[in-house]
Structures are given as C-alpha cells and as structure tokens.
Amino acid sequence: MHKIFPRVRRVSSLANGRVELLGNQYPTDSVTNSHYADFTHISSLSPLVSPFKNFDELSFPQDHPGRAVTDSYYVNKDLMLRTHTSAHEVEVFRRGEDKWLLTADVYRRDEIDGSHYPVFHQMEGARIFSADAAGMKEVEERTIVIEDVPHVSATNPSQPTHDPLYSELVAQNLKLSLNSLMLTLFGGAGVGSGAPLRVRWIEAYFPFTSPSFEVEVFFRGKWLEILGSGVVRQATLDTANVSNKIGWAFGLGLERIAMILYSIPDIRLFWSTDERFISQFKDKQITTFQPYSKYPSCFKDVSFWTQQDVALHENDFCDVVRDVAGDLVEDVKRASGSLCVFPAMTPLQIDRFVHPKSNRTSLCYRINYRSMDRSLSNEEANELQSRVVSQLKEQFGVEIR
Structure with a gap:
C-alpha cells in the first residue's frame, strides 16, 4: 500500500484541534449548531473505522471508486480513516438518537490544489420519524411551501420499501429544514439589501439516500454547491x-462553507497559525478575508518513465509530494497551454507519452512550491524536489528522464 500507514498517522495528526478552531473562530459550525439546538450534538467519535462501517453499512457498491486504496487511507484491510461522517450513521441511530448533528474530521486521498486537502471537516445532520400516521403528522408541520424540483420523481425515486407519500413528506421536511439553514448562513452575507436568498435543489445520487439532492446557493454572483442530502x-x-x-440526512463541508462566506482562497490557510490570518476573524461575524502578501511561486517539473508492473495512481504522486513538502506545495497541475495535451492525459499531467516500441509510459507533472508565510528560496525548492524524486524512485521504481 506504498507506506499508507505512515500517511494515516501524518494526515490524522493534521486534524488536531481544527474542529474546535472552525467552531470557535468561524461561525459556520456554531451557527449550524444553534440552528439545530434541540438536536444531540456529537463530536468525539474515533476517525478509525472498518471499511464495512465506512462503506457496506451505507449500501456502497463493491466497485465504488471510494473503496480504492488510491482514494482512501487504509491502516490495513480491516481498518481505515473515515472518508465521511456518514460512517457513523448506523452507530448513532442504534444508540436511539432520533435527531443528531455530528461534526468530525474526515480523510481522503486527493489532488493538490487550493480547495483540496487530505483532511477536512464535515457536519452531518439526521432526523428520523416513526413510519406511521403519527410520525407523518409531525413531518407535515410547516410554515412555508417549497417550489423546486419534485420531492420524489421517476429519476429520483422513493425506495421500494417506503410508502411514496411518506417519502415525499420526509423530503419536504428535509428541504424546509435546510432552506432555513441556508437562510441563516447566507441570508445576511453578500446577498444584497432586501434581496431574497436564492436556493436551488438538484437531483443527485448517493449510495446511502434515495431520493437524493444537492443544494446550491446563489452567492456573490454565482451558484455554489453547498451540501448533499436525501432520505436515508x-x-x-x-x-x-x-x-x-423513516428519515433524512445531510452532510456539508465546514471548510468549504467558510471559504465561500469569507472569500478564503486556499484551504491550507485553515492550518495556518499566522496572526495575519487568524486576527481577521471574530466570533459570530462574517467578514471578507483580506489577503496579505502572496509570496512568489517556484515551479518545478518532474518527468519520468513508469514501471509497467508497478501501478502509480495520480493520488499516489500527490501523496508523495505532500509527504515531502507538506503545506509548502500549493498545487500540482497541468500548465495552461504550454505543452501538447494528449487525449489520455489526466488534468494534472502536463505531458504524457507512450513509447511506440517499448510501450513504456512517460509522465510529467508540474509542482508549484509556495509558502503562505515566507519566500521560499530556489535552493529550498530544489531540495524539496530532490526528495520528491528520491521517494518516487524508492516507492515506485520510476526512471527519471
């Protein structure tokens, strides 16, 4: 698994204290908690779970890409870092909780750019009702009417075991709850004086809900995806x-909403201890982030032949870079228009070539080294690049071109 266990320790250590910071420093968490004040609030569950708990209990198909070692952090075949807060749904429902809010760190192997990080924080909310007339009477209590995509449709159906009417009522209740939350979060920030908040619901697919929806908010001139949700x-x-x-659940990313509300451009900033960043935020106040000096980039390319019998996934490459450079790497991506892009290339590669005779594959990536709090010297960047190359050789047997 290419040193997955050391990476598990590394990425899990990144999360220490960040749920508390997101709740106390930025109002995203505290506002949501206040909105669901009568829900049980949970935030102390271990991030180590079994793949069965993370996937199988939630009806993930066996061939779902999220199960792959290239997408998730595994300790071994029986233990992994959770990839979403939904991993605890069964556990919490089994406790007898009918309405709850869970905040936790989650982990995914992913690309390197300003909006992706190997650890981030999710908040999951869920509410269940008795699947009978009495339970549905509670569900029906509402003060507004929602006009949007159908609550249940042929392309976003109720589950075979659910009464279609009950499923529709639960979906309506979910929308009422989340529309109210969106108004609380976004209604007073950047919408415009007297202008109504525009929220739209889009049919979606999640293995663990049906019908399923994504929620978008029109904020500062564009539609932004905020969360996923559906009938459990x-x-x-x-x-x-x-x-x-019968009931509903939703999940949202705390960093993503904070980045939207505060116009924070780089997710790495949430791990910064720089006072120029931290001092800009006050409890229960939404302000626009004011960038301080942006230090220069230092671009380094690496080109290599891969071994035919050794798999090298793009996330493997990104993890090697993160292992070496940590937060000193800003992104790994294709240089815009600088080189010919082959049809089989992925978005991160700036060059890909398959030798017509040997059938060997050559890949080229561009790494952007940039610190958030100081200027990196070219010598420092060269040292980081040298260590990246060394790890690529050691772990994947690549041949540098």
Missing part, C-alpha cells in the same frame, strides 16, 4: 435496528 436508505435504518423509522 432503509437498509441503513434496518441495520441500526430502527426498521420502524
């Missing part, structure tokens, strides 16, 4: 021994 899979509730219930 009955199989999940059955596993949790609450088969007589």
